[in-house]
Amino acid sequence: MKAEILVIGALGNVGCEVVKELQAKGISVRAADLFPEKINERFGAGVEAVGFDFAKPETYQAAFHGIKKMFLLRPPQITDIQKMMVPALEAAKAAGVIHIVFLSLIGIESNTVVPHYKVELWLRASGLSYTFLRASFFMQNLNTVHRAEIRDLDIIEVPVGSAKTSFLDTRDIGAVAAVALTETGHENQAYDLTGSEALDYYQVAEQFSEVLGRKITYTNPSPIKFFIRLVQRGTKIIFAVIQTWLYNNTRKGMADTVTGEVKRLLGRDPIKLKQYIEDYKLNWKKD
Template sequence: MSTFVVLGASGTVGSELARGLEAAGHVVRRTTSRTPAAGQVHLDLVSGRGIDEALRGADGAFLLAPPGFTNQDVLLMPVIDAARRLGVGKLVAMSAMGADANPEAPLRKAELALEASGVAWNVIRPNWFMQNFHTYWLQGIVTQQAIVLPVGDARTSFIDARDIADVGAALLQRSEFNNRAFDLTGGEALTHTEVAALLSEALERPIRFEDVTPETMRPLLLSAGLPADYAEFLLVILSFLKAGYAERITDAVPSILNRAPRTFVDYARDYREAYPQSATR
């Protein structure tokens, strides 16, 4: 039995990963930046409070920066430094596919700091989550029966967040993949029109894809409460998707998990209840 710290343990990936580690018999410290409830420990990446306390005595940790922040390197480097100093045995950090393309990008700076830390490490760079459709993009589906994004007819090898969590849990528990980075994708590349058709079938109501301009998308992001710099960050990475950079399919998930990635049909069936039963205009 090992003790693992999971940052973002209430999030889409972290919650699944924590459950998987506990099911395997490990002790999990779920971090929170708020007042901790039972089973949680306090760790605030923005202020730096609680880092040592959360990591002390841990065998490994899963790292990710909270959404809404673009200075991921500033947030994660103190955790990496503390893990090295406190003798944490293994760090698995979640980045994003394409982060390694620019050495000056904050996520890449965090990756490089991890690689140079001397701690056994893995970096996982997932493609766009399937779960985004019932979280970030849900409002358009509910109010307009549409996926509203500035991405054209580009294909994306969407990945189920449960597969990301399974990979993270496997890498924390195993050493044969140490000190390697993995781009994580699903096993198929779909257009958003094809995604809309699959959701329509699963939800038994028509969902369409509406391609919009970045200028149209910007106020939608801001009205949803995103900080301006993070809204611009999203528009930039959506432009990369539109340019075709998210189409690539890798074999990382099957090579680590010895099974095929979940399909979008699997996701749509399993998360049907995450969508309201009826859409209203």
């Protein structure tokens, strides 16, 4: 059957989990990303692979044709929503898309400077139905952004003092997105998605040490030291500023909210950090 559900960013952290969840439910899915040739490699031939780039209007037709519902995210590189995302959203609407499940940020109501806020505003005014998945900090940042420092230096370098974070596994976001894309009752809803526990980075390092069988230390640098370290390692200044700013919010205690939304929506507990470290431990194996 031709797919009526489209997943944008299908090769990314969250998009790939959305595709896997839909596949597991036996639902036809079209998966879109910058490099379509990698999509069937990742998910097998059963998934419709399509090249899609927000910056290239010529890719919109193939992506949106015949689609009713879509999973949308804002790729981290995109900051100008009006210029870079709205044309694609308008094309999706014109092509017949009726419902959009958008990956947003927890706390966005009081954080209106982030680009996601503009996407939410556009969707609210669009006449389309929407579900906002307002996610807390991903566990998977620890095997992407922080992978090398944990694997090679046995440290976790985050400038947040002893503030806590309600880490969320992207596999849980994928599962919630699949529910919102395939069941009714999620129209025009916003869900604050978090894990089931808020942990400080001393506890995170302890759990890493237990599972990996070697000592992992939380270094707790000051924000300025963290920023300088990022730039020294080659991070572009703008991204170093954004990362330091995001962690500053965590440092101020703004990332520790725990909600019961994942359990309510999935009927099971969210994945715990310990389980995540077990499942991903090869990522931090020394060569």
